[in-house]
Amino acid sequence: MLANHKGEIPFVVLILPFLLGISLGLCFSSAGYLMWVFVSTLLLSIVFIILNFNYAKFSLYKVRWIGGSLIAIILFLTGWLSVIRYNELNRPDHFSKTPAQYLVVKINNEPAVKNGLVRFTAVAEQQIINNKRINTSGTLLIAIKDTTANKLYYGDELLIPAKYNTIDPPFNPAEFNYKRYLANQNIYHQAFLYPKQYVVINHNAGNTVIAYSLRLRQHLIEKFKLHMRDTSAIAVASTLILGYKADLSNELLQAYSKTGTIHILSVSGGHVAVIFMLLNLVFGFLGRYRHGKVIKAMLIITLIWYYSLLTGFSPAVCRAAVMISLIIIGKTYSRYINMLNILALSAFLLLLYDPYFIADVGFQLSYLAVAGLLIFQPLVYKLATFKNKWADKLWGACSVSIAAQAITFPLSALYFHQFPVYFLVSNLFILIPAEFIICIGMAYLLLPEIPVVSAILGWVLEKSILIMNKVLVIIEHAPFASVGKIWLTATEYLLACTLIICLFYFLFDRKKWLIKVSLIIILLLGVSISAKRINALRSNSITFLNMRKHLGLIFKHGDQAIILSDINSADKNYQYSVQPYLDSCKITDTTIRNLKQNIRSAYFIKTNNLIQFQNKKVLLFNKDLQGKQLPKKLNVDYLYVTGNPHTSLNEINKNYAYTSLVIDGSNSNTLVDSLEHQAKNQHIIYRVIKRNNSFIVSSN
Incomplete structure (x- = not known):
């Protein structure tokens, strides 16, 4: 109980x-x-x-x-x-409320360098309006394309132009909502800067403790590089022990994600527990003195919170630090502790500090996993008994993994759209090596540089990580390693949560009505998922994507799709803007073609720039067609202007009759504005896909 x-x-x-x-x-x-x-x-x-x-x-x-x-x-x-x-936008002195010429901002996190850009968040401290400085507030995301910006650090104050934009919403269906993600961190604006557009006016103006902690973390990462050569091993060690994720490759992240072990790379309760056990062992001798227990508790709590600071105060680490701190205090003063109550209290305290934590995926998964372990793991463990001590311990480890995976599955499916089939095997193979790596890594970092000892520890640490990575890659590429393309609606998510609670509650209290409710939920889930699948197979549609400066059209026919684009499937823009929509529509057969290729299939014909799809005709109007005269008008449903041709609607209308005009983002602002103005004057139905949502039309 x-x-x-x-x-x-x-x-x-x-x-x-x-x-x-x-x-x-x-x-x-x-x-x-x-x-x-x-x-x-x-x-x-x-x-x-x-x-x-x-x-x-x-x-x-x-x-x-x-x-x-x-x-x-x-x-x-x-x-x-x-x-x-x-919410910072509700503050009357927020920098976006008053136009200004310049902003004085202070970097409030560790700048990250990726793809030639230096990115960081900064707090606006002052606005400069007509040479007058006015105090202000608010946080914005800044990206600088300048190699000298690599030297910027936490606490540096910059003078920048007050030119910023609001964060773009997702323009394409099923695309990641980056705007909401940043809004949940109180960030609503971003600025892009180039060389000579910013001036560093002060250094080390941030919090002294945080600045020292970040510099120490960088020093420790450099220490990894002294005796470790493999960059992937250094990246995993930095992430696993210090919470520094900037150097992790997408391939590594995918391997951990598909095997259900991504939680290992998030410094969380397990890491803090290892730190606690080590500290408890080191300061164990204090228990023999009169006030030793209190001193020991203060030292351990202080060092655990310092470690939390070192790892960036992630919600999962904060949860573990708050819980362990409360447990230590309770044990020190011999108080009764209910772990579920401590868990709720830690969440309450963290949300009082920052209510936006509730929208953080790490926060949600962390608390769900711990709640699942406290409530459901004992129920799973009781399902089987083993007389053999080692078999019993193995089953205990399995019950932990089953309970955590079961309770977090609906949320994981909602966010990540996949389920790792071999999660039990991968977790059993990874948990012990991960703890070993944390202990070896801690020893390596805490010990001073001793030539032979440090080299041995670094070698053992590197080889352990590489072996762990190889095992995960093997599991990742095993047959049926993961079930993908799981897209749950909000209703299906709630039904899945209710089903899991009912099944676990049945293990605790064998009530027949729980089985009946579970069967009804399974039926409702089956009907909902089947209806979505049938609808997807029966529907045919044309999707005009917003691909910024690229062409993007999807012609969907059941579970098949032909994609017209000037990028391939390996391009990051394709993975970000196209693939999520294909997965959400359960499309299994895709064909990617560029604008120059002609195509002929049972449901799709493309001849030069003219497309016939089902009962719809689409004309791709680009520079190849500008200035050409047809013997008679061509009737189409959609005229799609792309590639920034030098034209006007009057010229287009001489050769083509169309129901709707579509203008994509590859066209210049001048052409877009001109065509939009002409379309309004001529009362033509039009759609501009530039900083606007894509749209879908049915072609059944």
Whole structure:
């Protein structure tokens, strides 16, 4: 039993309305709600206090639900209020509220160099308006294309032009929502800078402790490179031990993701637990002294939080640090500890500090996994018993993996759209090596440079990581290693969560109605998934993608698709903007062609620039067609202007009759504006796919 009474887990009960309030706040975070939410919270709090002072007078013991309801509503409103107040856009001095010539910004994270760009986030401290400095606030994302920017560091203050843009939303279906991802970090604007567009006006102006921590981490990463040669091994060691992920390759990330071991690369509770055990062993002697237990607790808590700082204060590490800190305090003063209550309390504290943590995938998966271990792992473990000690330990490890994977599966499928089939095997093979690597890596970093010893430790660390990576690659390429293209709707996600809870609850309390409910949920899930599949197989459509400066058209016929584009499937733009949509539509057979190629199939004919797909005709109007005169007008459904041809609608209309005009992002702003203006004047239906959403038309 996790609790004999709800009084043992008060924070589990209290955090539920608080979480609901934060979730609502993420949807309605405008400053317009601030006043009435604040007033409502204040009034209800006053009513609650008055009722508590007059508990006997009003005989409230007869209606005890009133107090509980008031607390729930107050916590709900408090959660909502915390999001509104935390949203930087609601601050009157936010830099976006007033036009300025320049901004003074301070780098507030570690700059990362990738693809020739230096990226970092910065806090706007001042605006310069007509040579006057005005204090301001707000965070923006900055990218600089300049090799000298590699020397920028945390705490540097820059003078930059006040030219910034809002973050673009996803323009294509199923595309990653980068705008929402940054908004959940309170970032709503970005700036792109080139050489001589910024000036460093101050160094080391940030928090001294954070600056020291980041420099120490860089020093430790350089120490890895002294006795390790393989770049992939150095990247894994830096990620696994120090939480530095910038050097990880996409191939490595894919191997860990497809085998269900990506959690190993996130510094989290398991890493903090290893640190705690090592520290507990080192400071064990303090327990023999009078105040030794208190001193030991203070030292361990301080060092654990310093390690959390060193790894970047990720939500998973913060959760583990808060939990272990509370457990240490409880054990030091001989207090009863309910782990589920401690888990809820740690979430409550972290969300009070930053309510946007709730939208972080790492935060969600971390808390779900730990909750699954606390609640469901004992139920799974009891399903089988072994007399052999080693068999029992093996089953215990399996039960941990099963419980964590089961409870996190719906969320993982919702975000990552795949399920690792061999997760049990890969986790069993990885957990022990990972702990060994963490211990060896810690020893290597903590010991001073000793020529022979350091070289041996570095060699062992490197070979251990390479062997672990090779095992994962073997598992990744095994037959049926993962089930992909899992795209759940919000309803299917909730049904999957309910099904898992019902099945595990049945293991605890063998009620027949739980099986009945589970079967009904399975039926509903089956109907929903089958309906989506049938609809996908029956539907035919044309999708005009927003590929920025590239051509992108998808002609979908059931589970087949012909893609017209000037990029191939290995291009990062294709992987980002095209592949997610294909996967979400369950398309299994794709053919990629460029504009020059002619195609003929049962449902698709392309001859030069003219396309016949089902009952729709599409003309690709580019520079090849500009200035040409046809003997008679050609009738098409969609005229697609691409490649920035020198033309006008008057010239186009001489040769073509069309229902809709489509203008893609490869055209210049001048041409787009001209065609748009002409289309409005001539009352032509048009669509501009430049900084606008793509669109889909049915062709059944």
